[in-house]
Amino acid sequence: MTGFPRARRCTLSAETLDRPTTTAVRDSPDRRAVRRAPRWRAALRRAAPALGLFAAARLTGVLVLALWARHTGRSPRTLLATSWDSGWYTGIAAHGYGRTLHGAHDMILSDLAFFPLYPALVRAVTTVLPVAGGTAGLLLSWLAAGAAAWGVYAVGERLRGRATAVVLVLLWGLLPHSIVLTMAYTEPVMTAFAAWALYALLTRRWLWAASLASLAGLTRPNGIAVAAAVLTAVACELWRTRGRAGSRVWAAACLAPAGWLAYLLWVGARRGDLLGGYFAVQSGWTSRFDLGKGALLFVREMLGGPTQFGFAMALLLTGAGVLLFALVVCGERLPLPVLAYTAVLVLIAVGGSGFFESKPRFLLPAFPLLLPLAGALTKARPRAAVVVIAALAGLSFCYGAYALTLARMAI
Numbered sequence: 340m341t342g343f344p345r346a347r348r349c350t351l352s353a354e355t356l357d358r359p360t361t362t363a364v365r366d367s368p369d370r371r372a373v374r375r376a377p378r379w380r381a382a383l384r385r386a387a388p389a390l391g392l393f394a395a396a397r398l399t400g401v402l403v404l405a406l407w408a409r410h411t412g413r414s415p416r417t418l419l420a421t422s423w424d425s426g427w428y429t430g431i432a433a434h435g436y437g438r439t440l441h442g443a444h445d446m447i448l449s450d451l452a453f454f455p456l457y458p459a460l461v462r463a464v465t466t467v468l469p470v471a472g473g474t475a476g477l478l479l480s481w482l483a484a485g486a487a488a489w490g491v492y493a494v495g496e497r498l499r500g501r502a503t504a505v506v507l508v509l510l511w512g513l514l515p516h517s518i519v520l521t522m523a524y525t526e527p528v529m530t531a532f533a534a535w536a537l538y539a540l541l542t543r544r545w546l547w548a549a550s551l552a553s554l555a556g557l558t559r560p561n562g563i564a565v566a567a568a569v570l571t572a573v574a575c576e577l578w579r580t581r582g583r584a585g586s587r588v589w590a591a592a593c594l595a596p597a598g599w600l601a602y603l604l605w606v607g608a609r610r611g612d613l614l615g616g617y618f619a620v621q622s623g624w625t626s627r628f629d630l631g632k633g634a635l636l637f638v639r640e641m642l643g644g645p646t647q648f649g650f651a652m653a654l655l656l657t658g659a660g661v662l663l664f665a666l667v668v669c670g671e672r673l674p675l676p677v678l679a680y681t682a683v684l685v686l687i688a689v690g691g692s693g694f695f696e697s698k699p700r701f702l703l704p705a706f707p708l709l710l711p712l713a714g715a716l717t718k719a720r721p722r723a724a725v726v727v728i729a730a731l732a733g734l735s736f737c738y739g740a741y742a743l744t745l746a747r748m749a750i
Contacts, residue, residue, distance in 0.1 A: 343541075343575050343674040385501065386492040389508040393488040396512040396732065401521050403736040404743060411744055418743045420473030423750060425523040427453050429472035432461035447623035451606050456557040456598075457525045476523025483527035484520040488512065490534025491706050497541050498673065499714060506724075507713040511706050513731045515656060516699045518739030519750060529558045530704040533565045533680065540572045540676045548572070549591035556599030560621075561701060564683035569595035571679040626693035633692020641695075649696050649746045652738065656699035660685060663708040671710050681707045696748045 405415035421429070430438055431450055440448040457479070464475035488508050495504030512520070520527050532555035539548035552569045555562035573592040576584045603617045610616030621627060641650055664685045667673060673681075685708075688701040702708070716724045742750045 343572060343676060382493065383489070385496070386489050386504075389492040389505040390485065390488055392505065392509045393512040394485070396509060396735075397484065397517065397521050399732070400518055400736045400739050404518065404740045407740040408744055413744060416473070416477075419521060420471075420477050420523045422522065422743055424453070424525075425473065425476060428458050428523060428525070429461060429476060431455070431458035432465065432472050432475075444625070446625060449620050449623055451609070451617070451620045452624055452626075454525070454556075454558055454560065454562070454602055456554060457528055460528075461523075473523055477521075480523055480527045481521060483531045487520075487527050487531035487534055490531055490538060493538045494534055494541065494677070494707075495710070495713070497538065498677070499710065503710070503713050503717045506716050507706065507709055509728065510709045510713055510716075510731070513728065513735045514699075514703065515652065515735050515738040516703060516742070516750065517735055518742060519700055519703060522750075524700075525559050526700065526703045529555050529562055530706070532558065532562070533568075533704050534706070536565050537568060537677055537680060540568060541674065545587040545591040546594070549594035552595040553598035556596060557602060560599075561684055561687045561704070563596065563599045564680050564687070564704070566596040566599060567683045568676040568680035572676040575675055624693060626691060628687070628690055629692050630690045631692075634689065634695060634698075637692075637695045647746070647748060649742065649748050649750075653696045653698050657689065657702070660699070660702045660705065660708055661689060663711060666711040667708060671707075671714075673707060673710070677707055681705050694749060696746075697750065700750060 401415070401419070404418065408415045408418055419425075427438075427450055431453060436450055438450045442448050457476075460479050461472055461475045464470065464478060465472055468475065468478075470478070488511070491511055492504045492508045495507040499507075511517070532551045536548045536551035536555065539545075539551065548569050552562075552565040555565040569591055573584070573588055576588050604613060606620060607613040607616030610619060612619060618627070627633070638654060641654070664681065667678070667681060684702060684705040688698045688705075691698075691701075716727060719727075
């Protein structure tokens, strides 16, 4: 993490750990075998416990959903593959853009609100494999969720060590809205790009980080947070080198926001308003950035009378996200690129209006928010940690089943 402001510096850097030691050790057969083995394989072995816990958590969540869905006469596959936004993504994959619906309260719902990379991947899978769009979306999301969990572990290990990284991945897989990670939604794909982009920044792989940031920007609107992390890292590097950064740094600054900007400009050109066209589309969905004014008005109305459980949970979880961000800022002292990424995600989730019930889902990619809790559980007594994790698991599994079978609002 050389070059980025941060709280602590490890006594041994990654470069130090990679250097050969004595000649005898360097030339030993065991050392030669380790050196020949791919680094990614060793990294995967270190991450295996975390990935196993994540898989167990998500498979249990899907099993609970499946049992409850069968009890209510619903198809688990249909719920996971076609609920809410999943239908829009599979529709774009099958027919391209051009669908518009008119909803209540003068809402104009255009599919141009959905970014193109995930539907393009779904279409590619259906072209290669004999599966429907919903199944292709599930395959992509499950693979991406595994890649994202590995990336979350890699970032957590780099920042706080192996034990905290394992707990971090488990907590991320047990969030109340983590059922989304096993749905045909874009959050797993974006989080995979984001986590590995952050890891690339922390290991100073500029072009890898920028490329992944560009892909994240083609996946979701809040993918711009990954570009913000890259641009923050570039600014830190320019400050460190007094403006004499290499060509890769400048290339990363140009490439990172390219995907996000390209889609916004494409929608703008299609709508006849180059800079404002995409935001007009979002306005038709009642989604706009107003620094939280619309959200506060919604909360005031919600607290003034009876409300649905999903809205109350959204308020509780969004408030918890803000509190965790305050703890991250005050106590974790993260590298500035990681902090910038998290701050932009929180700002977009809290400062946007429309679809209040979806705000916790918008915070799913903000996994650094869980670092304070992961660190506390790592240091806690085993019995206390088990109780907390078991309670979170129960909430996650039950809320996932509720959100897809009983709730009357989008997740």
